[in-house]
Amino acid sequence: xxxxxxxxxxxxxxxxxxxxxxxxxxxxxxxxxxxxxxxxxxxxxxxxxxxxxxxxxxxxxxxxxxxxxxxxxxxxxxxxxxxxxxxxxxxxxxxxxxxxxxxxxxxxxxxxxxxxxxxxxxxxxxxxxxxxxxxxxxxxxxxxxxxxxxxxxxxxxxxxxxxxxxxxxxxxxxxxxxxxxxxxxxxxxxxxxxxxxxxxxxxxxxxxxxx
Amino acid sequence: xxxxxxxxxxxxxxxxxxxxxxxxxxxxxxxxxxxxxxxxxxxxxxxxxxxxxxxxxxxxxxxxxxxxxxxxxxxxxxxxxxxxxxxxxxxxxxxxxxxxxxxxxxxxxxxxxxxxxxxxxxxxxxxxxxxxxxxxxxxxxxxxxxxxxxxxxxxxxxxxxxxxxxxxxxxxxxxxxxxxxxxxxxxxxxxxxxx
Amino acid sequence: xxxxxxxxxxxxxxxxxxxxxxxxxxxxxxxxxxxxxxxxxxxxxxxxxxxxxxxxxxxxxxxxxxxxxxxxxxxxxxxxxxxxxxxxxxxxxxxxxxxxxxxxxxxxxxxxxxxxxxxxxxxxxxxxxxxxxxxxxxxxxxxxxxxxxxxxxxxxxxxxxxxxxxxxxxxxxxxxxxxxxxxxxxxxxxxxxxxxxxxx
Numbered sequence: 132x133x134x135x136x137x138x139x140x141x142x143x144x145x146x147x148x149x150x151x152x153x154x155x156x157x158x159x160x161x162x163x164x165x166x167x168x169x170x171x172x173x174x175x176x177x178x179x180x181x182x183x184x185x186x187x188x189x190x191x192x193x194x195x196x197x198x199x200x201x202x203x204x205x206x207x208x209x210x211x212x213x214x215x216x217x218x219x220x221x222x223x224x225x226x227x228x229x230x231x232x233x234x235x236x237x238x239x240x241x242x243x244x245x246x247x248x249x250x251x252x253x254x255x256x257x258x259x260x261x262x263x264x265x266x267x268x269x270x271x272x273x274x275x276x277x278x279x280x281x282x283x284x285x286x287x288x289x290x291x292x293x294x295x296x297x298x299x300x301x302x303x304x305x306x307x308x309x310x311x312x313x314x315x316x317x318x319x320x321x322x323x324x325x326x327x328x329x330x331x332x333x334x335x336x337x338x339x340x341x342x
Numbered sequence: 343x344x345x346x347x348x349x350x351x352x353x354x355x356x357x358x359x360x361x362x363x364x365x366x367x368x369x370x371x372x373x374x375x376x377x378x379x380x381x382x383x384x385x386x387x388x389x390x391x392x393x394x395x396x397x398x399x400x401x402x403x404x405x406x407x408x409x410x411x412x413x414x415x416x417x418x419x420x421x422x423x424x425x426x427x428x429x430x431x432x433x434x435x436x437x438x439x440x441x442x443x444x445x446x447x448x449x450x451x452x453x454x455x456x457x458x459x460x461x462x463x464x465x466x467x468x469x470x471x472x473x474x475x476x477x478x479x480x481x482x483x484x485x486x487x488x489x490x491x492x493x494x495x496x497x498x499x500x501x502x503x504x505x506x507x508x509x510x511x512x513x514x515x516x517x518x519x520x521x522x523x524x525x526x527x528x529x530x531x532x533x534x535x536x537x
Numbered sequence: 538x539x540x541x542x543x544x545x546x547x548x549x550x551x552x553x554x555x556x557x558x559x560x561x562x563x564x565x566x567x568x569x570x571x572x573x574x575x576x577x578x579x580x581x582x583x584x585x586x587x588x589x590x591x592x593x594x595x596x597x598x599x600x601x602x603x604x605x606x607x608x609x610x611x612x613x614x615x616x617x618x619x620x621x622x623x624x625x626x627x628x629x630x631x632x633x634x635x636x637x638x639x640x641x642x643x644x645x646x647x648x649x650x651x652x653x654x655x656x657x658x659x660x661x662x663x664x665x666x667x668x669x670x671x672x673x674x675x676x677x678x679x680x681x682x683x684x685x686x687x688x689x690x691x692x693x694x695x696x697x698x699x700x701x702x703x704x705x706x707x708x709x710x711x712x713x714x715x716x717x718x719x720x721x722x723x724x725x726x727x728x729x730x731x732x733x734x735x736x737x
Contacts, residue, residue, distance in 0.1 A: 177418075177422075422606070464636050465636065520719075524712045
């Protein structure tokens, strides 16, 4: 390993002060002024970095939040069109990261559930629309890290995601390829397909748990 | 959070999503320290210890940052915690177990720049693990590292006596070996707990 | 300060990945697509230049005892800045690079250059060194991800060069990463042996 940044592995025996705890680089003094100087310099650097980061964060945070919110809003509108989405308070079930009731004309026409489930390369975050009959109205993936051209054949292909439309929990949980309530997966992308199914199941369960 | 969840996390960290062979975290020491079995084992245990402790220490730090709405300071805070932790471990080992300290030599401070340590802390945040889950993930992630590095060292010790093409001597043949090991570990990817 | 010489070092003779064997975690993990490779390469180059400049500026002020901690703080600062900028202006790259953006902090290349070059040289040579090493790193990333994406999926980005049925999917998996890098380093070593034999 061609690295050479050892903090204190130069084993020179402490020559002077016997109370010096580190047998580090030559002549480590416990002189308070020296300790004060190095601590002070380190603190000054930390403070400068923290200040710079604070400024950059202040500038970029609104942009990041806005982009995220726009993405969420677009995803919700795509799965279940409604005039407004009211977030539901209270404790959220497992895998559910946000729960909105979709309101049109003063009436709740369904729910938009944001869930996260494990795909093949990490978590997949999606928005699942569920209508008042407990059926899926649409699935939109908003965040994933699936392998390009393998997992993305599921999470980035709306045709595949649309296979989940209309599914309910009447015949049990949604499964891939086999079972009474199954959806065709994509061959070679089973884990990604299962991840989406898990997210859909979490959404359907969450909505069932509301009523 | 039940025993099943913890077992799931452990199995994932050691086999299914092995830190080195699947997630690519910790490659530098994996390649650098695996020439001899004893250093590999020593490094593996040191990494388990540091990863577990780092997970434990960074959990409250993360809570503090979230409470103060300072999420952007995560990277800086975590790496400082890890660097200080490694420094203390070094000083402790020097006093308490000098033989291990001598054996690890320059590799001990290198744990600071081990992607696996910072990686496991960041993954704990990303997965929203609670304290116990974070520590378990840290310890078992280190165990996965130990497993991979011990297996690799045993092969590499034999590679010393083999005769690859001149261009492949050293790192390249070791990387090809690691690739074949990664291929084997792919077999675990379907492993799931049935209950 | 010889730009040509430093460039040659960064690209070939002291290539951070193929010769110095640093920064392998990110090289192996993110080189599944060319856009990832370019994104990561440019990010690391930017951080290299910035941190080299700052460390060179502060080289007489930072006490030797705590220099590693100081370098790490500076590097972590720039990594966070790049992270925030990517999240704000290039969300797709930020998402596909994932946890490996904050992991740039522990990318051995940056710390090694800070320790071996930036702390001992003036600002301009340090900046140029950061640039050259960064270019070398980016080049390796792009070549590796081009190989892995093209042979592994048959396409680069949106252009399909040959049908995906004939692609070697294994290359996009961790196995492929190890094998591709192994062969690239072997290629570099073969070239070095040949240059050595030719009495350079």
